[in-house]
Structures are given as structure tokens and as C-alpha cells.
Amino acid sequence: MTHADPMVVDFPLRKPGEAFPPPRYTTYREQEGLVLSYLPNGNKCWLVTRHEDVRAVFTNPKISSNPDHKGFPNISETMGVPKQEQIPGWFVGMDSPEHDRFRKALIPEFTVRRVRAMRPAIEETVDKLIDELLASGNSADLVADFALPVPSLVISALLGVPPVDRDFFESRTRTLVAIRSSTDQQRDTATKELLRYINRLIDIKSKWPQDDLVSRLLATGTIAPHELSGVLLLLLIAGHETTANNIALGVMTLLQNPQWIGDDRVVEETLRFHSVADIVSLRVAVEDVEIAGQLVRAGEGVIPLVAAANHDEKVFACPHAFDPSRTDRHHVAFGYGMHQCLGQNLVRVEMEIAYRKLFERIPTLRLAVPVEELAFKHDVVLFGLHEMPVQWESS
Amino acid sequence: MRITADNERCIGAGQCVLTAPDVFDQDDDGLVTVLAPEPGAGLTDAVWRAGDLCPARAITVHED
Ligand code: HEM
Ligand code: SF4
Numbered sequence: 001m002t003h004a005d006p007m008v009v010d011f012p013l014r015k016p017g018e019a020f021p022p023p024r025y026t027t028y029r030e031q032e033g034l035v036l037s038y039l040p041n042g043n044k045c046w047l048v049t050r051h052e053d054v055r056a057v058f059t060n061p062k063i064s065s066n067p068d069h070k071g072f073p074n075i076s077e078t079m080g081v082p083k084q085e086q087i088p089g090w091f092v093g094m095d096s097p098e099h100d101r102f103r104k105a106l107i108p109e110f111t112v113r114r115v116r117a118m119r120p121a122i123e124e125t126v127d128k129l130i131d132e133l134l135a136s137g138n139s140a141d142l143v144a145d146f147a148l149p150v151p152s153l154v155i156s157a158l159l160g161v162p163p164v165d166r167d168f169f170e171s172r173t174r175t176l177v178a179i180r181s182s183t184d185q186q187r188d189t190a191t192k193e194l195l196r197y198i199n200r201l202i203d204i205k206s207k208w209p210q211d212d213l214v215s216r217l218l219a220t221g222t223i224a225p226h227e228l229s230g231v232l233l234l235l236l237i238a239g240h241e242t243t244a245n246n247i248a249l250g251v252m253t254l255l256q257n258p259q260w261i262g263d264d265r266v267v268e269e270t271l272r273f274h275s276v277a278d279i280v281s282l283r284v285a286v287e288d289v290e291i292a293g294q295l296v297r298a299g300e301g302v303i304p305l306v307a308a309a310n311h312d313e314k315v316f317a318c319p320h321a322f323d324p325s326r327t328d329r330h331h332v333a334f335g336y337g338m339h340q341c342l343g344q345n346l347v348r349v350e351m352e353i354a355y356r357k358l359f360e361r362i363p364t365l366r367l368a369v370p371v372e373e374l375a376f377k378h379d380v381v382l383f384g385l386h387e388m389p390v391q392w393e394s395s
Numbered sequence: 396m397r398i399t400a401d402n403e404r405c406i407g408a409g410q411c412v413l414t415a416p417d418v419f420d421q422d423d424d425g426l427v428t429v430l431a432p433e434p435g436a437g438l439t440d441a442v443w444r445a446g447d448l449c450p451a452r453a454i455t456v457h458e459d
Contacts, residue, residue: 059452107407107425114425329414330448340408340450 006036006294009047011075013037013279013305014378021275021307025049028305029312033294037303045073045301046294049308051315051332053292057304058281058337062289064095065282065339072284073301075381089223089230092238092339099338102231105222106342109158109213115345118158122350125153126357134361139368139391143248147388148174150354151243154346155236159198160205160212169197177241180386191233198232239343245276245377245384246347247354252374252388253322254355255367261359265324267351272331273322275307276383281335306332307383364393396439397457400427404453411449415441419454427453 007028014022028035028049035047048057057063067074091102108114129149133140140146149170156169175182175190182190202214202225209215214232217223223231250270260266283302288295296302310331311319317326334341341347358365367374368389375386398418400411405427411419418431418438434442446454 058450103406104424108423109425110409111407111421111425112409112412113421329444334408336450338406338451340406342407345409345413 006033007031008036008038011037011039011045012378013047014383016376016378020376020378020383021278021305021311025305025308025311026313029308033292034296039073039075039301041074043071043073043301045303046291046296047308048291048302048304049312050292051309051312054304054306054309054332055336057283057291057302058332058335058339060289060291061096062285062287063283063302064286065093065099066095066284067093067282069284069286069299071299071301073282073303075279075282075303087230087233089227090234091231092234096338101222102227103338103342105217105220106231109216110342110345112345115349118154118346119349119353121157122154122353123357125157126150126353127361129153130357130361138394139389142251142388142390143244143385144174144387146354146358147244147247147251148177148240150247150350151240154350155239158213158346159201159232159235160210160214161201165197169194172197173236173240176237177244194236195229195233198229202228202232235343238341239346241382241384242277242280243343243347243350245382246270246274246351248385248388249274249276249383250351250355251358251365251390252367252371252385254359255365256371257322260322260324262356263324264352264356265326266355267348268329268331269322269324269326270351271333271347272310272316272326274383275310275331275333277333277335278305278307278383279303279381281306281339304332304335306335362392365390366392396434396436396442397459398429398432398434398442399455399457400429401453401455402426402428404451406451406453408450411445411454414445414448418442419445 037045037047039045048054091099129146133145152170152173153166156166161169172190172194175186205214206218217228254261281304285296285298285300285302287298310333313319334344368391377384377386407425411427412421418434420428420430422428442456446456
């Protein structure tokens with residue numbers, strides 16, 4: 001079956017000055033079938049918004065993640081991210097079975113148990129950043145001075161970057177996401193420098209293996225060194241701005257809802273409520289396939305909108321309320337199916353420690369500008385905050 | 396209630412371990428293992444939720 005007149009909407013989906021997720025998503029969810037959009041390059045692309053349908057897309061073998069397929073909805077070009085070349089080892093853009101070789105090799109590094117063991121190191125990192133905040137005065141940009149460095153330092157430790165190189169690593173990763181203050185060329189240079197650094201790291205670890213992720217992956221022999229650099233770059237990019245945006249938005253939301261400060265359930269609700277990776281999972285049909293009663297032809301793009309699914313009123317009671325006491329954890333903020341976020345358990349720990357330490361050590365933390373004046377990211381792929389001016393009482 | 400988990404399908408997301416730690420664990424390869432194949436009635440709810448959360452549909456709950 002196919003619907004004669006699908007609703008057609010403009011791309012990009014987010015508009016400056018409006019709430020996120022856009023209130024229009026409610027109307028999209030009420031449509032029969034799917035909503036149709038045309039990308040800036042003219043490509044046809046279906047938007048999937050109901051929780052049930054989003055999960056179905058994520059698990060349908062006729063729907064591919066590979067950007068080399070004709071019709072793939074490559075939106076990043078128009079959203080501030082340079083076009084992703086097919087980097088070897090970039091397994092988020094691969095389908096089964098190629099994808100599985102990489103994923104299987106990495107799973108042991110991200111188990112619940114392994115991530116728990118990283119807890120003390122993450123606490124130390126967060127404490128050090130808070131020391132620096134407090135030493136610098138009584139105001140800061142929480143994005144640049146806290147939310148971005150936390151994941152960057154955690155990932156560099158995970159990758160086995162020696163402490164002396166972490167400042168270099170952090171400054172280059174920061175340039176990558178500073179869409180507003182860095183030029184395309186600066187970001188390009190930063191990517192090249194990071195790749196060069198990563199390649200050197202792989203070289204060193206293959207000569208002098210240690211007890212760390214890179215050495216262990218090399219030892220498995222299932223990932224070639226030239227693929228490994230793509231894998232490491234993916235970990236770095238996938239885990240940086242995503243985490244930072246959740247940290248900043250979570251702090252903002254806690255400042256607005258202080259009754260939840262100190263409650264660890266805030267982590268899961270922040271992930272659902274803000275759903276920063278709304279248009280991250282991009283797909284293309286490789287065979288004709290029916291989704292929600294709508295025929296999608298081979299070569300047509302499909303975007304499961306996770307923010308829409310996470311605010312589906314059929315699944316989440318009062319979805320637009322921030323309510324950490326929810327017992328349902330089945331949001332799709334990390335996607336679903338075989339590409340579901342590899343770093344999810346690491347993020348949960350990072351967010352929990354960041355919120356807890358920040359409010360414990362700076363109880364007078366507050367926004368330095370009204371919420372309406374904050375610079376929200378409407379212009380880039382991931383939703384978040386460009387900056388977040390905060391202040392506190394000196395003690 | 397009886398539980399089986401398919402190691403081949405598992406993608407190591409760990410949702411099961413977070414949801415029902417008395418029933419599921421991850422082995423050295425990070426893949427699912429069932430600690431309690433016939434968990435007590437008190438765990439029924441958590442087990443169903445783990446089965447639904449599993450992104451790889453690797454967990455089957457048999458109601459015999
Ligand atoms: C709150 C923070 C994060 C969010 C919201 C997030 C979200 C996502 C989403 C939605 C996907 C699925 C992409 C798709 O289906 O095409 C994904 C995949 C992935 N994420 Fe995350 N992520 C976060 C943090 C991290 C971290 C910290 C790491 C690693 C250190 C990481 C590593 C990955 C990797 C490697 C994949 C690809 C997995 C695969 O293709 O099998 N992510 N993430
Ligand atoms: S939730 Fe599913 S995919 Fe994740 S570890 Fe458990 S069985 Fe494996």
C-alpha cells in the first residue's frame with residue numbers, strides 16, 4: 001500500500017528561535033504513513049517519526065547505512081560538517097557483515113564492567129576541570145571550559161594518548177566542533193593533524209604494545225592498522241560533541257528544575273528529552289520496502305528522527321515534560337539495531353559524574369544570561385548549545 | 396519462564412546487564428551470557444524489559 005498525498009515538509013527541520021524538538025513533530029507523528037522531505041540537493045527523503053516505526057527502520061535489512069549507495073541522504077554537507085569521505089574503518093557507515101567485524105572487535109572495550117572500571121579516572125578528570133574553573137574566577141563558558149573537555153579527555157585516555165599530548169588532542173578536537181569560530185580550512189587542518197597523530201599512535205603501539213585499547217585491537221589481528229585509524233577517529237568524533245551537548249543541556253535543564261539535582265535518573269531522561277542526535281542516523285533503502293504502510297523505493301533516503309520517536313505520546317506519558325522518575329528506558333537516543341551506540345555506557349557514566357560533581361562542588365552555579373538568550377545549535381547536525389555562560393559565588 | 400540469548404546476534408550494547416543484572420552478564424568478548432536461565436517471579440518484569448530494550452533482538456523469553 002502507499003499513501004497518495006504524503007505531507008511534504010522543508011529541510012532543514014529545525015528553525016532558529018523555536019523549541020527543540022520542533023512542535024511540528026507532533027503533526028508529523030499524526031500523519032498516516034511517512035512524511036516526505038526534499039534535501040537541498042533535491043534528493044527525496046522520508047522522515048520517520050513514530051517510536052514503533054523508527055525501531056522498525058533501524059532493524060530492517062533492506063535499509064542501509066552505507067553512504068556510497070545512490071540516494072543516500074547526505075545532509076552533513078549542508079549542516080556544517082565536511083563531507084565524510086569513505087574512511088576505511090568508519091564502520092557506522094557499513095552494513096552487515098562488514099560492520100560486524102569492527103563492532104565485535106570493539107565490544108569488549110565498552111562492556112558495562114569495563115566502563116565501570118574507568119569510573120575513578122573519569123572522576124579525576126572531572127575534578128581537575130572543576131579545579132580549573134574555580135581557580136579561574138567566578139564565571140565561565142560551561143561548553144568550552146567543561147562540557148567539551150570532559151569527553152575529549154576521557155576519549156584520549158581511552159585511546160591511550162599519553163598525558164603530555166592531551167592538550168594537543170583536546171585543542172584539535174575542539175576546533176573540529178567549533179563550527180562558529182573556526183573556518184572550514186581550520187577544521188580540515190585539525191582533522192589531518194588528528195589523523196596524523198592517530199597514525200603515529202598506532203605505529204608506537206604496534207612496536208611497543210601496552211595494556212590499552214589500541215594495543216589490544218592490534219593484537220586481535222582482525223583490524224588492519226590502516227582501518228584502525230578510521231576506527232579511532234570514529235570513536236573520537238562520535239563520542240565528543242554528542243556527549244558535550246548532553247552535559248551542557250543537562251546542566252541547563254537541572255538549573256531550570258533544581259528539584260532533580262543529585263538524582264542519577266536525570267541521565268536517562270536528559271538523553272530522551274533532548275535527543276541531540278536527532279538527524280544523525282541516516283539511511284537509504286536498497287530494495288523497495290514498506291514502512292508504516294508507505295512504499296519506499298530503492299534509492300530513496302530514510303531518516304528516523306529519534307527526537308520525534310522519543311516524544312511519541314503513545315509510548316511516553318507526557319513526553320514534553322522533563323521527568324526523571326519515568327521507569328521506561330526504551331528511548332532511541334542512541335539509535336536501535338546493530339548500530340546502536342557503542343559508547344552508550346561510557347556516556348552514562350560521564351554524564352552522571354559530570355552532573356554530580358558540578359553541583360556538589362559549585363552549588364551556587366547559575367546561568368549568566370536568561371535561557372532565551374542562550375545560543376542553541378539550530379544550524380548544525382547535533383542539537384546543543386554553542387555557548388553557555390555561567391557564574392557562581394566565590395567561596 | 397525460561398530465557399535464551401543468541402550470542403551471534405548480540406552487539407554488546409549491555410542494555411540487558413543494566414536492566415536485569417541478576418539474569419544477564421557480558422562474557423570476556425562482551426557478549427551476552429545468561430546467568431539465570433529460569434529466573435524467579437520477582438524478576439519477570441525486568442526480564443521482559445531487557446528483552447524489549449535489546450537492540451539486536453537477541454533475547455527470547457519463553458513462557459513455558
Ligand atoms: C550522549 C552521547 C552520545 C549519543 C547521543 C550518541 C548517539 C549515537 C547514535 C544515535 C548512534 C547510531 C548511529 C546510526 O544508527 O547510524 C551512535 C553510534 C555510535 N556511537 Fe554514539 N553517541 C554518544 C556517545 C558516544 C561515545 C562516547 C562513543 C565512544 C567513545 C560513541 C561511539 C559510537 C560508535 C562507535 C557508534 C557506531 C556504532 C556502530 O555503527 O555499530 N558514541 N551513537
Ligand atoms: S542487550 Fe542485547 S545486544 Fe546488548 S548485550 Fe544484551 S543481548 Fe547483547
